[in-house]
Amino acid sequence: MSRKGDLSKERILKATKALVMRKGFAGTSVDDILREAGVSKGAFFHHFRxxxxxxxxxxxxxxxxxxxxxxxxxxxxxxxxxxxxxxxxxxxxxxxxxxxxxxxxxxxxxxxxxxxxxxxxxxxxxxxxxxxxxxxxxxxxxxxxxxxxxxxxxxxxxxxxxxxxxxxxxxxxxxxxxxxxxxxxxxxxxxxxxxxxxxxxxxxxxxxx
Amino acid sequence: MSRKGDLSKERILKATKALVMRKGFAGTSVDDILREAGVSKGAFFHHFRxxxxxxxxxxxxxxxxxxxxxxxxxxxxxxxxxxxxxxxxxxxxxxxxxxxxxxxxxxxxxxxxxxxxxxxxxxxxxxxxxxxxxxxxxxxxxxxxxxxxxxxxxxxxxxxxxxxxxxxxxxxxxxxxxxxxxxxxxxxxxxxxxxxxxxxxxxxxxxxx
DNA sequence: CCGAAAACAGACCAAACGGTATGTATAGAA
DNA sequence: TTCTATACATACCGTTTGGTCTGTTTTCGG
Missing domain, CATH: 1.10.357.10 (Tetracycline Repressor, domain 2)
Known part of the structure; x- marks a missing residue:
């Protein structure tokens, strides 16, 4: 189990939680999440299908x-x-x-x-x-x-x-x-x-x- | 005040309310509303900016x-x-x-x-x-x-x-x-x-x- | 230090999005 | 009947969307 990947994944989850609480699920775009979490699109779709x-x-x-x-x-x-x-x-x-x-x-x-x-x-x-x-x-x-x-x-x-x-x-x-x-x-x-x-x-x- | 227009407007409002209650504001698209209310895009943007x-x-x-x-x-x-x-x-x-x-x-x-x-x-x-x-x-x-x-x-x-x-x-x-x-x-x-x-x-x- | 898998980066894409442009039907006042 | 404002209809447009593809870096066991 590599630590680096899990860390990024948690960053994404935390960022999404924060955004979703203000904008809802549908109102939060993937690009929003990338910006908030500071990760690239590649990283995102590596961790989530x-x-x-x-x-x-x-x-x-x-x-x-x-x-x-x-x-x-x-x-x-x-x-x-x-x-x-x-x-x-x-x-x-x-x-x-x-x-x-x-x-x-x-x-x-x-x-x-x-x-x-x-x-x-x-x-x-x-x-x-x-x-x-x-x-x-x-x-x-x-x-x-x-x-x-x-x-x-x-x-x-x-x-x-x-x-x-x-x-x-x-x-x-x-x-x-x-x-x-x-x-x-x-x-x-x-x-x-x-x-x-x-x-x-x-x-x-x-x-x- | 024409009745026809007000009727369409209320149809749109009611359809939107029904959709929004299930999908949220951001999750409800204008096209969704048009379909649900049975009105055209022209009608919609005539009543709402x-x-x-x-x-x-x-x-x-x-x-x-x-x-x-x-x-x-x-x-x-x-x-x-x-x-x-x-x-x-x-x-x-x-x-x-x-x-x-x-x-x-x-x-x-x-x-x-x-x-x-x-x-x-x-x-x-x-x-x-x-x-x-x-x-x-x-x-x-x-x-x-x-x-x-x-x-x-x-x-x-x-x-x-x-x-x-x-x-x-x-x-x-x-x-x-x-x-x-x-x-x-x-x-x-x-x-x-x-x-x-x-x-x-x-x-x-x-x-x- | 090597090789392979994991972790990422970023260009790219088709579809859906909100919105516009333009044209037509209709209703009521003159 | 004619004029005019309202009430639509629809093709179209630029942007944003979720998602893919290809290539590069990093990590880590052997």
Whole structure:
């Protein structure tokens, strides 16, 4: 495995991610990517069979790092607390810190972007995106179920619904954040969701982090 | 004002809306639109100076009908109840009925789509989208403020935050709905948000519709 | 240090793109 | 009926697009 080639490939992927987040998939041309990544056309088509191939690899690469990031934050929260509710609240506050990081200005979710441009893509990529979103949701379902099992909710609720609501609120927050160009919007949605959880599980004890 | 021309123009706008919701702005070519709308290139460029001009007019046309629709649902809810909380819950259930209407398969929000492709557009269009989203949010802020003034919330909360959370939850619901291709997702998010409101304002009376 | 595979560079291409030019049909006011 | 502005239709144009082809450099095991 040569290192040089993998480095270029990652340069291309990163450049494409940045461009796609601002211009969409169809709105990003191969020449745009070459300029942004500083590679030649030959290099590009050496690593990717086509633009569609790049799109697919980008999606899988993005999903991999994305899910891994969430797992890490959750693992830290689980290590810090015993009660699943405390773990959850810790996860959310840590996630808010991540969201409020002033680096990487144009925040966004590539799954969201994808769903609004899905006509250009193959069916197996559609399935992959749906599966990835489900994996992401499943992570939360598990945790919410633990909370529900331990603390009686003030109103009947399912773990699945709570998980889906959290994902929705984050996705929607990103859209508002982009539209208004105010950095804190998504984190605020997470906060607001925490408030909901605290109302929903009033018996859950709250400890200092 | 001749009727014939306006009719063709609306045909083009409707066709573009349908295409854009599946392929994005950049991913929809003028020829695509001509095919979908069944008009000639001459007709198209008679009504629109450029593709960018169409994009702007489409956005304004969409925003107009969109906001009007929300105002109508809210007006009906306000006519049906006296208590702002009842009005709000009625509004949400009516909105859920609208969302669950099996017509118009590919649901989506053009503002969301826009924010993920905004690099192609002019600044005044960016401002217009932001303003429209703010108008939409402001509608809810007013109503939430009335509720807060009348019923003490179980946890301190601002009308603005609640309004933004609702918009977020709907936008996010649309994304999940598109990704999973299950029609009820967005309506479920609205339901879940209603649950939150009922926990937040426990003193609010609930009447039968 | 050699040879072969990987990694690149850049000229080139056909098709699709947004847009124009020019001509024709049509509708309504005078 | 005639005049004129609107409403189209279509051939055409320059540019950009995704992709190919050919040739050169770099890398690395033997």
């Amino acid at each position: 086509s633009k569609a191939d790049l799109t697919e690899q980008l999606m899988r690469w993005y999903a991999d790092t994305d899910i891994r990031m969430f797992r890490e934050i959750l693992a830290r929260a689980e290590a810090a607390h015993d009660d699943p509710m405390d773990q959850l609240l810790q996860f959310l506050t840590d996630f808010e810190v991540y969201l409020s990081d002033p680096k990487q200005p144009p925040r966004g979710c590539m799954y969201a972007l994808y769903t609004y441009e899905d006509d250009h893509f193959e069916n197996d990529l559609k399935e992959f995106v749906a599966e990835t979103l489900q994996t992401w949701t499943a992570m939360y379902i598990r945790k919410f179920q633990e909370v529900i099992d331990l603390h009686t909710p003030a109103k009947p609720v399912t773990a699945k619904r709570l998980a889906e609501m959290f994902v929705s609120v984050i996705e929607g927050g990103l859209i508002l954040q982009r539209a208004y160009q105010v950095p804190g919007m998504t984190a605020r949605q997470s906060e607001q969701f925490r408030d909901y959880l605290e109302l929903l599980f009033p018996t859950a004890t709250r400890k200092a982090a | 450029s593709k960018a001009d169409l994009t702007e007019q489409l956005m304004r046309w969409y925003a107009d009908t969109d906001i009007r629709m929300f105002r109508e649902i809210l007006a009906r809810a306000e006519a049906a109840h006296d208590d702002p909380m009842d009005q709000l819950l009625q509004f949400l259930t009516d909105f859920e009925v609208y969302l669950s209407d099996p017509k118009q398969p590919p649901r989506g929000c053009m503002y969301a789509l826009y924010t993920y492709e905004d690099d192609h557009f002019e600044n005044d269009l960016k401002e217009f989208v932001a303003e429209t989203l703010q108008t939409w949010t402001a509608m809810y802020i007013r109503k939430f403020q009335e509720v807060i003034d009348l019923h003490t919330p179980a946890k301190p909360v601002t009308a603005k935050r609640l309004a933004e959370m609702f918009v977020s939850v709907i936008e996010g619901g649309l994304i999940l709905q598109r990704a999973y291709q299950v029609p009820g997702m967005t309506a479920r998010q609205s339901e879940q948000f209603r649950d939150y409101l009922e926990l937040l304002f426990p003193t609010a009376t609930r009447k039968a519709a």
